[in-house]
Amino acid sequence: MNNPLISVIIPVYNGERHISHALESVFAQQYPNLEVIVMNDGSTDNTAQILKTYTDRIRVITQANQGQSAARNTGIKHAKGTILGFLDADDLWTHHHIQSLLPHLLQNEPYDTARGFSQFFRSVENKRTEITKKFFALELLGSALFRTSVFDRVGLFDETMRQGEDLDWRMRFEEARCIEKRVDATTVLCRRHASNMTNANEVSVKGRIEAFRKKLQRERNRLHA
Amino acid sequence: MSGIQTYRINDQKVINETLDGETIIINLENGNYYSMNTSGSVAWELLAKNHSLEQIVNAFLARYEANVDEIKQSLSDLTLFLLNEDLILETDLTSTLLENPVTIKETFLTPKIEKYEDMQEMLLADPIHDVDAVGWPTLK
Numbered sequence: 001m002n003n004p005l006i007s008v009i010i011p012v013y014n015g016e017r018h019i020s021h022a023l024e025s026v027f028a029q030q031y032p033n034l035e036v037i038v039m040n041d042g043s044t045d046n047t048a049q050i051l052k053t054y055t056d057r058i059r060v061i062t063q064a065n066q067g068q069s070a071a072r073n074t075g076i077k078h079a080k081g082t083i084l085g086f087l088d089a090d091d092l093w094t095h096h097h098i099q100s101l102l103p104h105l106l107q108n109e110p111y112d113t114a115r116g117f118s119q120f121f122r123s124v125e126n127k128r129t130e131i132t133k134k135f136f137a138l139e140l141l142g143s144a145l146f147r148t149s150v151f152d153r154v155g156l157f158d159e160t161m162r163q164g165e166d167l168d169w170r171m172r173f174e175e176a177r178c179i180e181k182r183v184d185a186t187t188v189l190c191r192r193h194a195s196n197m198t199n200a201n202e203v204s205v206k207g208r209i210e211a212f213r214k215k216l217q218r219e220r221n222r223l224h225a
Numbered sequence: 226m227s228g229i230q231t232y233r234i235n236d237q238k239v240i241n242e243t244l245d246g247e248t249i250i251i252n253l254e255n256g257n258y259y260s261m262n263t264s265g266s267v268a269w270e271l272l273a274k275n276h277s278l279e280q281i282v283n284a285f286l287a288r289y290e291a292n293v294d295e296i297k298q299s300l301s302d303l304t305l306f307l308l309n310e311d312l313i314l315e316t317d318l319t320s321t322l323l324e325n326p327v328t329i330k331e332t333f334l335t336p337k338i339e340k341y342e343d344m345q346e347m348l349l350a351d352p353i354h355d356v357d358a359v360g361w362p363t364l365k
Contacts (some may be wrong), residue, residue, distance in 0.1 A: 074303075138347045170347060209242040209249045212258055212344070 002106065003033045005147070006098065007081030011039040011071035015089035016046040018191065023054060024065040025092040026206040029099070035081055037061060039071035069157035069165045072141075076151055085149050088143035092121075092189040093142070100185035112178040114151075115186030123191060134186045139170035142188035150178055160215075163207025171215045229279065232272045232304070233316040243270065250312055256269045256345030257310070264289070265336035270301055275318040278304055284322055291333030310340070 008026050012019050019038075026036055036050055036058040042065030047077075052061050063071065076084065076156060083105055085091055097116070105113035117134035137143060153176045157165045234241065241250040246263035261269055267288070272283045278300060285296045307313045 113317060167347070171344075174347075205240045209240060209251065211242065212249050212251060213247075215344075216260055216341075 005081040007035040007079035008084045008085040009075035012089035013041045041071040066114040073156040076097045084146045104181040111181040114181040139166040162185040164211040168211040256348035288329040289333035
């Protein structure tokens, strides 16, 4: 079982500008046993038309707009692979993403997830520039591969959270004492836009604080249980 | 800490939000986070609005049933802690305390803040994501 089925879940909402690049970065892995699930979360732009040009290589699941967490959760429920990967529609996997991470999740390996480095990039007229050094972002889904079974232990993404749901999931991952292998390779490139390179906006601040509030609440519940 | 010194939130390093009387404060620089109870949250809000310790003591006296020494001591301790943790800074800004007529005073609970250091690694590695109103990364 050296090439287990890997399900890659790509949620997309109005992602016509970058979805093709995201998909091509997954196909570029040249891995023989891939299931690519694109969750079209009620896009109103040309996303659906673009996805039609890939029908022989991807599964498209269309749902009314319910947000990223719900889209990912639906993707997980439909996934057939024993290994899961995630990619946001405007980000890119590096070409060795699977090659770097999968060996640590094969049978007999003790890890629940394997994670590489992330790197921010900016793209102007298809010319890509890296704008930060590589960094570990522990809650970033795109930089890791996951055993599908880890979602039985940690649970799915919190669909009530519009932001901070990845941080929330990661906190629950730690609380469930799951373990992660850190790999010295950059595995995801995250697109930064002119507008999102400075400070956290109000929504993302609220999301992060919400994740902490939920964590504290779980701890209090445990103490009182 | 003199009575007329005023304060502001160290918002270059700190994010915070109060919900149902509990304030969560996260120091993004060192990854520490804090939870403050209801009366602590009231003090935090007044500190954030550039009030002095003396003004905050007066606001507490008007709002809570407690003796002045108890209120003074607990607010002084809290302010010193917040300063030492780099969560607030001294400022030259001042503001006038709004009178809030209170008919029935509330029971005074000592302002409390709890500090947590178990998430430093995750917070320090946390990149900032941007979303629009429907919860998706903003495409620009």
